[in-house]
Amino acid sequence: MIAHLRGTLIHKQPGHAILEAAGVGYDVTITIPTYTALPAVGAQASLHIHTQVREDLIALFGFLERDEKRLFERLINVTGVGPKLAITLLSGLSAERVVTAIRGQDHASLTRIPGVGKKLAERLVLELKDKLDDFATAPAPSALHGAAVEDVLSALTNLGYQRPAAEKAIQHAVEKEAALAADFDGLFRAALKVIR
Numbered sequence: 001m002i003a004h005l006r007g008t009l010i011h012k013q014p015g016h017a018i019l020e021a022a023g024v025g026y027d028v029t030i031t032i033p034t035y036t037a038l039p040a041v042g043a044q045a046s047l048h049i050h051t052q053v054r055e056d057l058i059a060l061f062g063f064l065e066r067d068e069k070r071l072f073e074r075l076i077n078v079t080g081v082g083p084k085l086a087i088t089l090l091s092g093l094s095a096e097r098v099v100t101a102i103r104g105q106d107h108a109s110l111t112r113i114p115g116v117g118k119k120l121a122e123r124l125v126l127e128l129k130d131k132l133d134d135f136a137t138a139p140a141p142s143a144l145h146g147a148a149v150e151d152v153l154s155a156l157t158n159l160g161y162q163r164p165a166a167e168k169a170i171q172h173a174v175e176k177e178a179a180l181a182a183d184f185d186g187l188f189r190a191a192l193k194v195i196r
Contacts, residue, residue, distance in 0.1 A: 002026070002060060006046035012038050014162075015087070017062060019045060028062035029083070032091035032162050037064050052083055061087065067135060068095045078127045085115050092163055099135045102128050112163075148184040149174075152191055161195055169195040 005028070007021030014035050018025050028047060030038075039045055047062035048069040061083055063069040068090060075086040075098075089098060092113040101109040102125050110121035149170060156166035173180055173190035180187040 002049045002051045004046065005049055005060075005062065007044070009038060009041055009043055009045040012041060015091070017045075017047075019047060019062070026060055028060045029087055030062045031068065031087055033094060033164055034062060034064045034068070036165065050083075059083065065095065071095045071098060071132075071135065074128060074131060075124070078124055080120050080123060088115055089113050094164055095135075099132050103132060105129065146181055148180075148182050148187055151184050152187045155188060156191060156195065165195055166191070 005019050005021050005026055007019050007026075009017060010020050010025060011018040012030075012035060014032055015030060017028050017030050017035070017038065019028060020026070028049065030047070034047070047064060048066050050061040050063075050069055050072060052059040052061065061069075061072060063072065072083075072086050072090060075081050075089060076083055081089075089110075093101065093109065097109065100106070105125050107118065107121040107125065110116050110124060111118055116124075152170055153163070153166055156169070157163050161169075169191040170187065172194045173187055177186075177190070180190055
């Protein structure tokens with residue numbers, strides 16, 4: 001069972017990385033937050049690994065943060081959630097946001113993820129809400145609320161940007177100039193400059 005890999009990053013793209021360790025290149029499925037946090041190709045990297053073994057396949061799922069791996073392993077124990085859907089969930093929402101949504105029974109946030117319908121969101125909450133006490137959650141940034149912020153987030157995701165990247169860009173723009181939080185046009189332009 002492979003639980004951790006450290007080596008040279010020889011390829012990365014959203015959702016996928018190849019890490020060479022001891023002369024062997026390991027093909028690893030990764031989340032978007034892990035992809036964005038990985039160093040440049042050619043640099044040393046290490047990933048926490050979940051190994052899935054089936055009759056016809058050995059699949060590796062890699063995470064930069066141990067908590068993200070632990071949450072992934074809880075998610076795949078929920079009926080109807082396979083590894084691919086768990087990766088999609090953790091790519092669309094940060095681990096902290098997934099934990100917050102499940103604890104807060106926020107079905108709306110969960111159903112924004114492709115492949116998560118109302119029934120599955122309810123099942124996630126029902127099966128996991130009492131099993132996530134060992135996860136710390138960061139409070140949501142206070143400046144990131146309001147109609148302008150939500151509209152800019154919606155506009156950026158509609159343009160094809162990943163939700164976590166769009167949220168970071170908006171947060172960065174608001175941290176630079178707090179007044180932008182109430183100004184759709186200004187915030188949209190500022191967030192676009194950050195995200196590009």
